[in-house]
Amino acid sequence: MFETLRRYVPVLDWGRRYNREALQSDMMAAVIVTIMLIPQSLAYAMLAGLPPEAGLYASILPIILYAIFGTSRALAVGPVAVVSLMTAAAVGQVAEQGTAGYAVAALTLAAMSGAILLGMGLLRLGFLANFLSHPVIAGFITASGLLIAASQIKHVLGISASGHTLPEMLGSIWTNLGEVNPITLVIGVTATGFLFWVRKGLKPLLLRRGMRPRLADVVQKAGPVLAVVVTTLAVWGLGLSDRGVSIVGAVPQSLPPLTLPSLDFGLLTALFVPALLISVIGFVESISVAQTLAAKKRQRIDPNQELIGLGAANLGAGFTGGYPVTGGFARSVVNFDAGAETPAAGAYTAVGLAIAAMALTPLIYFLPTATLAATIIVAVLSLVDFSILKTAWTYSKADFAAVTATILLTLVFGVETGVSAGVILSILLHLYKTSKPHVAEVGLVPGTQHFRNIHRHKVETDPAVLTIRIDESLYFPNARFLEDYVLDRVGTGGPIRHVVLMCSAVNVIDFSALEALEALNHRLRDMGITLHLSEVKGPVTDRLKKTHFLDDLSGQVFLSQYDAWVALTAGPPPMKSAE
């Protein structure tokens, strides 16, 4: 009983062993992460089209709930760039930005996503995330990075623009280019340049000056905070907000409010597919980060329990004025590097952010949105990596097609279309390949009992025995292929008296393929040729035994291909001793 509870509520496990050392490490990590998260939460809320406080709210209760239900020691849950962009795209279709309906739709999306994740976790459907192949994820992340950066250009220029796809965004920016605010532009470009320099040049400089690497890291992570402080002071001191510089403005000073997701059927229907995609993509992002960090400390992550942890976090976001959240890469790595020992570090971060939400919001009144945009642009451009195109091209044209389609469709038609098309294309390409399987004619490697492709290796063959190794499971898309192949091969006449199908790579024979094998057996028998099988695997044999096929088979089933060779050729071939 308690075991089951402990499986679903991991805090009961690590919480009992919590001690002072862990407390100190966790507190230290929490301080660093809190400082980093304040500007990031505001910025991502803006990216999602929500007021800045939504970003803070989405980082408080969700973190605590994940600390209770999640399995990763270092994962930091909250708003992330890609999910914020997807939220903007989904909610933008059902409500006008800036309205109360928009905020309600966003938190409803979070609650739906939470329910979906929780359901997947309880049904143990974590494996579904595997259908997002590596090329599709890589392509999607790169394209999303570009989309997100493009969506922030308007804030750097101080103009208004709209759109959820690259052509829409660029077109809208082009149209409104006349309205550029020069002061905003200066702030935005300077902040962007500064943050790029912080990311690339600051740490080496500090190290050269003799700073300890750990401290240099912390200083580098505080870069965005410095940009926020300096630009806020500049706008306040020089009265720039009166000269058209867009600022964050009044943010309510409060703890996260209690909110209720909408139960409007039309809204729920419209948001279902986006909620599903956000859930799956958020889960994939989160689990990748969690597994990477866990591997470094030889810990294991339970994907199905992660679904439950993320589900609880998103439900929490839905009931406290937030929007969809997941485990973020940057924040989790910072948390890990800062020495977080347990999920309690997340809980302390939540306390820090709650204090910020209550006490610090007046201080960001004059914070220019251009600075937040600069934070986002610098963060997401590190996600953009076209090298996947080259590696995929070298390795496999099918994987290359999946990456390219995902990138292009994401940019041109938006995130949902892009990632869905990528997944569907990956599956179709796989089915296409398996429908035309690789088939090799094999012979005996001299001096061994091993059989290989006659075209690749120097092997012994017997003109009366045709041995075909089928390099694919036999199932409906390729059921007729084998029949056609064998009949074409023997149809040329010649001395073939035995056909052996070497089934070492056949993992399944489905009902359609069984029909095809039966047909092949009859046709070959009509031609005076016997059909044999060799190296049929246990699970496949078990299933064939339930049918009449093995009784009707004109030939035999051999345990190994070598047994078949010995039985069907005149005698054993000359055999060297094994080494």
Add this chain to the structure above:
Amino acid sequence: MFETLRRYVPVLDWGRRYNREALQSDMMAAVIVTIMLIPQSLAYAMLAGLPPEAGLYASILPIILYAIFGTSRALAVGPVAVVSLMTAAAVGQVAEQGTAGYAVAALTLAAMSGAILLGMGLLRLGFLANFLSHPVIAGFITASGLLIAASQIKHVLGISASGHTLPEMLGSIWTNLGEVNPITLVIGVTATGFLFWVRKGLKPLLLRRGMRPRLADVVQKAGPVLAVVVTTLAVWGLGLSDRGVSIVGAVPQSLPPLTLPSLDFGLLTALFVPALLISVIGFVESISVAQTLAAKKRQRIDPNQELIGLGAANLGAGFTGGYPVTGGFARSVVNFDAGAETPAAGAYTAVGLAIAAMALTPLIYFLPTATLAATIIVAVLSLVDFSILKTAWTYSKADFAAVTATILLTLVFGVETGVSAGVILSILLHLYKTSKPHVAEVGLVPGTQHFRNIHRHKVETDPAVLTIRIDESLYFPNARFLEDYVLDRVGTGGPIRHVVLMCSAVNVIDFSALEALEALNHRLRDMGITLHLSEVKGPVTDRLKKTHFLDDLSGQVFLSQYDAWVALTAGPPPMKSAE
């Protein structure tokens, strides 16, 4: 040049070798088929919701075009039951039965289907038909047979009813049950009973009376013609049409008219998916029949050229007042049994039907629709075969699920939904299975060089060497599975120093799986364990060589698992001579 032409126009090949014997055989077959086709064409047109002449028109030009472009010697192309039902369902959604728009939509559907088939043939997409697995086809045919029979009950009862799904049809019949016409009921039930008896009891009776089997066959096939003649005479002689018996009525006496398919964009869009499904299902039905008959004479069918032949036939139907056609089972078997030698038999049948369309239509004025309905019911109930449920259940639960879903969804939601759901379900079940592949720990079968599952066979193992045979290609749905499995297996500690992945069943390693293998290699190396591969296939090796993986691999790649065993264990095991 001429070779290419001959490939696409097979008549140029067999036409040059045409002689008097072939002509006689073909003429004889044509006469028999024509007699059988007249009532069948009228009946199927009624099933499709079209006037009776449409069935004749659909059997004339299409047959001739197939004779020119098709590859089967015996296939008889024309209206068939399943496609007629699908036509009724598709056209019923865009036009009212009995209107001119309905007929135009039907011939437009034929033309679209022709264009799709032709396109698939030129792009050599014949393999796509393989995605209709055997269980899906079997379930679909059975459910369609029931649906078609149900759709004809109203004609037997002499009531009006509507609907394209079983619940709709039965509900509609129930509602209108008060209107039953007793005379129609007598004609319908008698004709149905008579035709069932002809099918089951007539031939044995004739044989017992000493009739030659060939002739008994012909008499049996003429059964429907007898029913048509007798009931027509009865209606005419007794004046039953004045007492509420529904009759065929006036049918224009003419050759097929020249018609033009509609180019209305809305109509084309609405009909696209039905046209695609009709094309694929028609093709599958046709190719199955053609291959069965070709096998009996050791001939071969070219699936891609068949697509072209059927495409031409359907285009022909679209331009001559017909509706979608395909190669039918019953008529093709009759054609084959009657001795047809070449596709020319089809052309002579077309001439026979053209004469019927011009001269015989006044004779069927008093033909009761109940007789046509009886013809259809008896023909389609032979398609209904629930034994597939039992065999599929025994063999594989996944195949059983596909059959059951196809049958139920076809009956309840109609043919399009049923067959689409069956195909999608088959694919999803396959993907699910491959995402959790079978993995076996293997050891050496004593006295051989062969390795098998340690749980199924008595084999030798070495505690320092863990050998895992992966029974599936490694690709994105299962990429993480292997990593998790191996780490779980070695994570228990113990003396394992080498992990060997036996790749005899790995037909593909895709990009996602390559990433997972790289991760596995690094993790195992961190634990002091070397990772080896064995029996990697040629195409897989070729691809791995393009990457750094083989350079980074901590262990080796062995040609055979036995080589790995010899190299990694202390020395070769005691070895008996090979028999």
